[in-house]
Amino acid sequence: MTDKNRTKVEIYGQQYTIIGTDPASHIHLVASLVDKKMHEMRSMNASLDTNNLAVLTAVNAVHDYLIxxxxxxxLEKQLQHLKE
Incomplete structure (x- = not known):
């Protein structure tokens, strides 16, 4: 069984404890990127409350992930064709 780490992070002024198997450095990087994206989105629309800001940040992150x-x-398909 894999041991889980507890990592404390701050995102948009709120403290969170993230539990998982990833190294603390990775969790801190993820939290930092989420925090940065929330501040960027807030600067574009100062009227957003924190809940809407969090949802829009999540939507943007998933959008970027899907792209x-x-x-x-x-690229995998192109590489496969090159191997054939």
Missing amino acids: LKEQFEL
């Missing part, structure tokens, strides 16, 4: 996933899959 990168599609690009990765395309």
